[in-house]
Every structure is written in C-alpha cells, then in structure tokens.
Amino acid sequence: MEIITPYDKIPRSLLRGSSLPIIQVENLVKKFGNITAVDDISFEVEEGTIFGFLGPNGAGKTTTINILCTLLSPTSGRTLIAGHDCISESSEVRKAIGIVFQDTTLDKDLTAYENLIFHAYLYNVPKSEMKKRVDDALKFVDLYDRKDDLVKKFSGGMKRRLEVARGLIHRPRVLFLDEPTLGLDPQSRTNLWEFITTLPEKHNVTIFMTTHYMEEAEVCDRIAVIDNGKIIAIDSPEELKKIVGGDVVSITTTDNVHVRKEIETVFKMGVSEKNDELYMTCTRGDTCIPELIRTLGERVLSVRIQRPTLNDVFLKLTGKTIREEETSGSDSVRESIRAYRRRH
Amino acid sequence: MELNAVYVIVAREFKKFIREKSRLFSAIARPLLWLFIVGAGISRLVPHETGVPYTQFIFPGIIGMTILFSSIFSSISIIWDKEFGFMKEILVAPVSRFSIVIGKALSGTILSTIQALIILALFPVLGFKLGLLQILEIILICVSLSFCISAFGIVIATFYDSYESFSVIMNFIIMPMFFLSGAMYPVKLLPDILRILAKLNPLTYGIDIMKHVLFPDAPGNMGPDISVMTSIAVIIFTSILFVVIAGKLFERKG
Known part of the structure; x- marks a missing residue:
C-alpha cells in the first residue's frame, strides 16, 4: 500500500x-x-x-x-x-x-x-x-x-x-x-x-x-x-557573498590622481590603485558603475566588475581557501574515522 | 517482514547466478573432484568388508560439502555488496534488517539446493537405488541444511568489510567445517577434541541424517550415529539462532 x-x-x-x-x-x-x-x-x-x-x-x-x-x-x-x-x-x-x-x-x-x-x-x-x-x-x-x-x-x-x-x-x-x-x-x-x-x-x-x-x-x-x-x-549565496563586502569594481581613467580624489570625496569609498587601475568595493556593483560613469564622464576608459565567489566567502570566514584545506589534515580525519568504524 | 523486499533480494541473487555460468560450473566441479578423484583414491585404503563402499560412504558428505560451499559463498556476497556500495542501497531502504537477513538466507538456500540436487542426481552412478520417498527426504534435508549454513554465512559476513577476508573465511571456517563434519571419515573415529568440535558443527548433523536415509543399516563405523530427531532439532535450532544473531548484527550502527 x-x-x-x-x-x-x-x-x-x-x-x-x-x-x-x-x-x-x-x-x-x-x-x-x-x-x-x-x-x-x-x-x-x-x-x-x-x-x-x-x-x-x-x-x-x-x-x-x-x-x-x-x-x-x-x-x-x-x-x-x-x-x-x-x-x-x-x-x-x-x-x-x-x-x-x-x-x-x-x-x-x-x-x-x-x-x-x-x-x-x-x-x-x-x-x-x-x-x-x-x-x-x-x-x-x-x-x-x-x-x-x-x-x-x-x-x-x-x-x-x-x-x-x-x-x-x-x-x-x-x-x-x-x-x-x-x-x-x-x-x-x-x-x-x-x-x-x-x-x-x-x-x-x-x-x-x-x-x-x-x-x-x-x-x-x-x-x-x-x-x-x-x-x-x-x-543564501547572495547574502553570504555580502560577507566579503560586495563587488570589486575597477576602472582605468585618463587621470588616476584626480579621479581617485573625486571618488573618495563624492562616493565616500576607499580606493586603491594597482597597475594603473583603480579598485573599489561596492555593495552593488551593477548600480555603482552607472553612477561612477555619470560623475566621471569621459575620463573613464574601461570598467571591470568582479563578483565575489563563494570561494571568497570561505576564505573570509576561515582564512583559508577550500582547496588548501583539501590537501592538508582533512584526509587523515577521514582515514581515522574509517579506521575507527572498522574497529567497532 | 516485507515480502516484496525478500522477493527482490532473492530474485537479484538468482538472476546473477543464472548470468554467471562459470560460477555454476566451478561449483559443480569441486564436488565431482572430491567424489571421483579423492574418493576413488582413498577407497583403495578402505577395506571392502566395512559394508558400504567408500565412494558411497562419502556421497552424503559430498552433498553436504556442496551445500557448505555454495551457501557460504552466497552469503558472503554480502561482503562484496558492502565493498562495492550496493549494501547501502539496501540499508537505507524502509526494510527491516530481519527481511534482509531472510532474503539473503533464502537466496543461499535456493542456490545451494539447486547445486546439491545436481550432485544428488549422480546417485545411480554410485550404485544407489533410491525410491521417491528417499529422494524427497534428501531434498528436504538439503533445503533445511542450506538455510542453516546460509544463515551462518550471513553471521560471518557481518564481521568483514572487504574481500581480502575471503581467504581467512576459506581457510579458517569453510575447510575446517568440511573436515569436521563426518563427510570423509566417521566422526566417531575422531580423537576426543576433534569429535567435540565436529559435534558443534551443524553440517555434521545434516550429513548424518542423509546417512540415515542412504544407508541406515550400515554396519560398524560407516553408518549414522546421531538420532534423526536430535539432528533435526539441532538444524532448526541453529537456523533460528543464526537468523536472530545476523539480524542483531545488521542492526548495529557506528
């Protein structure tokens, strides 16, 4: 039945x-x-x-x-x-x-x-x-x-x-x-x-x-x-990703020094520079980018957005990436559990 | 007890048995070797005046051996199922452990009874004249002995997780059970310690009832030496005991 x-x-x-x-x-x-x-x-x-x-x-x-x-x-x-x-x-x-x-x-x-x-x-x-x-x-x-x-x-x-x-x-x-x-x-x-x-x-x-x-x-x-x-x-994956602090937006401009100052004062965001690119973390990259372009106008040459992955989340939470962990002590834990179960 | 589950566990074993023809051939070859080569050799040492020709004397023992090997092999397929993961499929199903044990024990019973009957069919070759009643009696003995030994095999199988244990089971369980069963020589001629061990072996009782059927009046040491009632009681009792123990052992969780 x-x-x-x-x-x-x-x-x-x-x-x-x-x-x-x-x-x-x-x-x-x-x-x-x-x-x-x-x-x-x-x-x-x-x-x-x-x-x-x-x-x-x-x-x-x-x-x-x-x-x-x-x-x-x-x-x-x-x-x-x-x-x-x-x-x-x-x-x-x-x-x-x-x-x-x-x-x-x-x-x-x-x-x-x-x-x-x-x-x-x-x-x-x-x-x-x-x-x-x-x-x-x-x-x-x-x-x-x-x-x-x-x-x-x-x-x-x-x-x-x-x-x-x-x-x-x-x-x-x-x-x-x-x-x-x-x-x-x-x-x-x-x-x-x-x-x-x-x-x-x-x-x-x-x-x-x-x-x-x-x-x-x-x-x-x-x-x-x-x-x-x-x-x-x-x-949810979206909420977890917020732990990382949002999307990383990077732009290249005609004048990095001035643009950087302008972003820091107008948007109140921390900006860092690496390889002629300006990096900033926005909670929502998709709305952040249009605003940046509206403010900076033609000085913006290129825009890149990097969404946080769950890997970043894991890294943020545990201080290690999941792959590192894979090769370290975890296999021996599994082995010990197997050996224990065999004995009992 | 879930009859559907019992049915499908038996059906699976049966299907795999039919598919592997080589398994059936080797299962039949072993008793034939013992019967016609070892038996023929040893019979030269045994004086003719003992009443029963040696090849006839070992016939019930060889049927018993067929049952012993095929029942235990069938039951320890559980170890293979564990090794290859299939046992998990059965263990997470809404099926009682008791049904699993009964299903496996019935699989062994059916497969070894079939093999035992193939050997039994050789009786005319060995010079036996059996009536229908005697044949039916032996079939009945084969079925109950097969069930008992299969259930015993399941108990054994619960202790092992990998097929590396196969040679251990072969050398320390199957072979001693065969040699201490009265199959090749009468139990009553054994030294005390071995005789006691033989009396603890359910196979001894199964073979002894077959001796009752095949040559009840054999003179001297060759005939049966346990009463039929005792043997039947022992086989029924140990069958129940093994099923209960196997069920309990299956219930264990880590």
Missing part, C-alpha cells in the same frame, strides 16, 4: 515558505572515539528548496548525511525529517528520503532497468505502477535507450544520473546528494547540475546536497558553510 501524502497535491509555490521545515537538526553531535566529526550543529531546511552543505573534505558533511539517512546514530542531538525522528521513526524517515551517495551504490552486474526495479520493490511501489515509474525515470535521465545494458558499461555521468533517477522512484520528499559531481568530467558536471536544478519543480522534492566545489554551491537557495564539524555561516 502506498501512502500518498497530501503534499503531492499541493503546488510547490504554496509550499515554499510554509511554516514546517522538512529537515530539522538540533544540536547534533557525532564523535568517533576522540574525533568530533560533527560538533553541535543546528539548522532547518524548508520544503521545496535546494539546500547546500559546503565545506572541505573531512568537514563533517558526509557524517551529517549518514545520520540524516538513518545509517549512523548521533552521539547527541535531534534530527527530524518530514516531522519524523531519524532514530525512533527511522522507517518513516527512510520512506521520505532518496539518496545518491558519494560512491556509487548501483549493482554493476545488473542492467539499468533491473537496478531501478530492485529499488521499486524495496520501497514497496505498487506493482501496477512499477513499470511505468521505472520507464519514466529512465526517460527523465535520458537512459531509456540503454535500459537493458549492464551498469558496468556506463560512464561515471550516466551512473550518477541513473542513481538520481533511482532515488526519485519512490517519490521521496527529500533527495540527498552527497558530492554528486565527484569524479565527473566538466561537461557531465554541468549537465548534471542543469538536471538537478529542475528537480524541486518537477518532482516536488527538497534537495539536500553537499559539495566542496564552490561554484556548484551557487545553485542553492541556502548554504551552510561547514568547517571542522561546525556551521560557520548559513544563508
């Missing part, structure tokens, strides 16, 4: 901003021996949005996902999905979620179709709907022509798409994507993102994703920046 939640019938636009968050996390802590992987984090995710967990490897992203997916018990704290407790009502939580793990979890010796049918049985999809749902899912990810091929013949991007399709077959309310583009070539990555951003609208699903690629996190409605097991900032 399939239970159709009333949410299926409600347009997503109405759900957006509705009062009950689909994911609630309160004071979550997870320790592996003396390693604290997740250090007292709290956040909420609204239904129908794309929520991103951004941080370097070993920051605690996958551990948090595993707890939310009921694969791991927290040391302390509370996690609710669709109002169900991840520990005491794990079965209800499992029905409400779909997951695409970091490493593929397909059976490579089965065909694409068989992998999805397996999933449909496992989630008790009604027999009468099974075939149609699987076919639709395969068409949706553009793999219908390859449905009878063994998965081991698929490329990395195809596998990932198949996994997303599989994760949607039982019509979950939340779809977890753990580093969904890891190991994919740039083109497959772009394709996958275009596809993922259509999911909330087309499938009435909330996306919870993790990534350590800054540019990928930009598709999120809200982002939690996580480092060393703690959330250090949580907001």
Whole structure:
C-alpha cells in the first residue's frame, strides 16, 4: 500500500515558505572515539528548496548525511525529517528520503532497468505502477535507450544520473546528494547540475546536497558553510557573498590622481590603485558603475566588475581557501574515522 | 517482514547466478573432484568388508560439502555488496534488517539446493537405488541444511568489510567445517577434541541424517550415529539462532 501524502497535491509555490521545515537538526553531535566529526550543529531546511552543505573534505558533511539517512546514530542531538525522528521513526524517515551517495551504490552486474526495479520493490511501489515509474525515470535521465545494458558499461555521468533517477522512484520528499559531481568530467558536471536544478519543480522534492566545489554551491537557495564539524555561516549565496563586502569594481581613467580624489570625496569609498587601475568595493556593483560613469564622464576608459565567489566567502570566514584545506589534515580525519568504524 | 523486499533480494541473487555460468560450473566441479578423484583414491585404503563402499560412504558428505560451499559463498556476497556500495542501497531502504537477513538466507538456500540436487542426481552412478520417498527426504534435508549454513554465512559476513577476508573465511571456517563434519571419515573415529568440535558443527548433523536415509543399516563405523530427531532439532535450532544473531548484527550502527 502506498501512502500518498497530501503534499503531492499541493503546488510547490504554496509550499515554499510554509511554516514546517522538512529537515530539522538540533544540536547534533557525532564523535568517533576522540574525533568530533560533527560538533553541535543546528539548522532547518524548508520544503521545496535546494539546500547546500559546503565545506572541505573531512568537514563533517558526509557524517551529517549518514545520520540524516538513518545509517549512523548521533552521539547527541535531534534530527527530524518530514516531522519524523531519524532514530525512533527511522522507517518513516527512510520512506521520505532518496539518496545518491558519494560512491556509487548501483549493482554493476545488473542492467539499468533491473537496478531501478530492485529499488521499486524495496520501497514497496505498487506493482501496477512499477513499470511505468521505472520507464519514466529512465526517460527523465535520458537512459531509456540503454535500459537493458549492464551498469558496468556506463560512464561515471550516466551512473550518477541513473542513481538520481533511482532515488526519485519512490517519490521521496527529500533527495540527498552527497558530492554528486565527484569524479565527473566538466561537461557531465554541468549537465548534471542543469538536471538537478529542475528537480524541486518537477518532482516536488527538497534537495539536500553537499559539495566542496564552490561554484556548484551557487545553485542553492541556502548554504551552510561547514568547517571542522561546525556551521560557520548559513544563508543564501547572495547574502553570504555580502560577507566579503560586495563587488570589486575597477576602472582605468585618463587621470588616476584626480579621479581617485573625486571618488573618495563624492562616493565616500576607499580606493586603491594597482597597475594603473583603480579598485573599489561596492555593495552593488551593477548600480555603482552607472553612477561612477555619470560623475566621471569621459575620463573613464574601461570598467571591470568582479563578483565575489563563494570561494571568497570561505576564505573570509576561515582564512583559508577550500582547496588548501583539501590537501592538508582533512584526509587523515577521514582515514581515522574509517579506521575507527572498522574497529567497532 | 516485507515480502516484496525478500522477493527482490532473492530474485537479484538468482538472476546473477543464472548470468554467471562459470560460477555454476566451478561449483559443480569441486564436488565431482572430491567424489571421483579423492574418493576413488582413498577407497583403495578402505577395506571392502566395512559394508558400504567408500565412494558411497562419502556421497552424503559430498552433498553436504556442496551445500557448505555454495551457501557460504552466497552469503558472503554480502561482503562484496558492502565493498562495492550496493549494501547501502539496501540499508537505507524502509526494510527491516530481519527481511534482509531472510532474503539473503533464502537466496543461499535456493542456490545451494539447486547445486546439491545436481550432485544428488549422480546417485545411480554410485550404485544407489533410491525410491521417491528417499529422494524427497534428501531434498528436504538439503533445503533445511542450506538455510542453516546460509544463515551462518550471513553471521560471518557481518564481521568483514572487504574481500581480502575471503581467504581467512576459506581457510579458517569453510575447510575446517568440511573436515569436521563426518563427510570423509566417521566422526566417531575422531580423537576426543576433534569429535567435540565436529559435534558443534551443524553440517555434521545434516550429513548424518542423509546417512540415515542412504544407508541406515550400515554396519560398524560407516553408518549414522546421531538420532534423526536430535539432528533435526539441532538444524532448526541453529537456523533460528543464526537468523536472530545476523539480524542483531545488521542492526548495529557506528
């Protein structure tokens, strides 16, 4: 028997901003021996949005996902999905979620179709709907022509798409994507993102994703920046970028010395000069530029605007770039956690 | 218990088994080697007056061996599933751990019963004259013994995460279980310590019931030496025990 939640019938636009968050996390802590992987984090995710967990490897992203997916018990704290407790009502939580793990979890010796049918049985999809749902899912990810091929013949991007399709077959309310583009070539990555951003609208699903690629996190409605097991900032990408202080506008002029003075007095902005260019930080570069040109007139020769990236945000918040972190201690944290889990 | 999940777990194993023909061939080759080469060799050492020809004596043991290998191999595919990630797909599904264990145990049961029956079909070659009832009895024994050993295999599989452990399982679990089961020589002739170990091995009981069916009146040491009732009780009891333990071990979380 399939239970159709009333949410299926409600347009997503109405759900957006509705009062009950689909994911609630309160004071979550997870320790592996003396390693604290997740250090007292709290956040909420609204239904129908794309929520991103951004941080370097070993920051605690996958551990948090595993707890939310009921694969791991927290040391302390509370996690609710669709109002169900991840520990005491794990079965209800499992029905409400779909997951695409970091490493593929397909059976490579089965065909694409068989992998999805397996999933449909496992989630008790009604027999009468099974075939149609699987076919639709395969068409949706553009793999219908390859449905009878063994998965081991698929490329990395195809596998990932198949996994997303599989994760949607039982019509979950939340779809977890753990580093969904890891190991994919740039083109497959772009394709996958275009596809993922259509999911909330087309499938009435909330996306919870993790990534350590800054540019990928930009598709999120809200982002939690996580480092060393703690959330250090949580907001929309636009708001997060404001932490950096806005856009950097640089101009070249016919007379840098006078123009610089004029800008400092008229606009009350700090200006610096480098390589014959004048630099200033505006909260909104797009409105700042026309004003500059109106004031300075023909003395302006060229204008350049640099939008802050999430990389700048991470740098500002932690004092390090995410790539630096990647090569330092984080891999050893992951190794220690693995070794710990093997022993217990 | 979720029947759909149990069904699909069994169907997956069955489909993969059918697809891998080489697996079936090697699974059948092993007992044939023991039966016709090792058995033929050792039979020259065994005096004829013992009542049962040696190649007939080891027949139930070889059926038991077929079940032992195929059941444990089937169950430890769980380790492969863990290694290649597929187990996560099953573990995050809204399915009880008990259903997963039952599904895996039934997969092993079906696959090893099929293989055991292929070996059983050789009975005329070895000079046995079996009636329909006896054949049915042996099939029943094969099914229950396969279930028991498969469930045991699942318990083993929960302790390992990578296939590097395969040789450990082979050398320290499968081979000792085979040699201490009364398959190749009667348990009652073993030294005390080995006899005690053999009595702790569920395979011993399965093979002993088959001896009851195949040569109940064999004189001397060759015949069965445990009562049928005891053996049935042991197999049922240990099956339940292994399923419960496996279910509990699956429930563990980090």
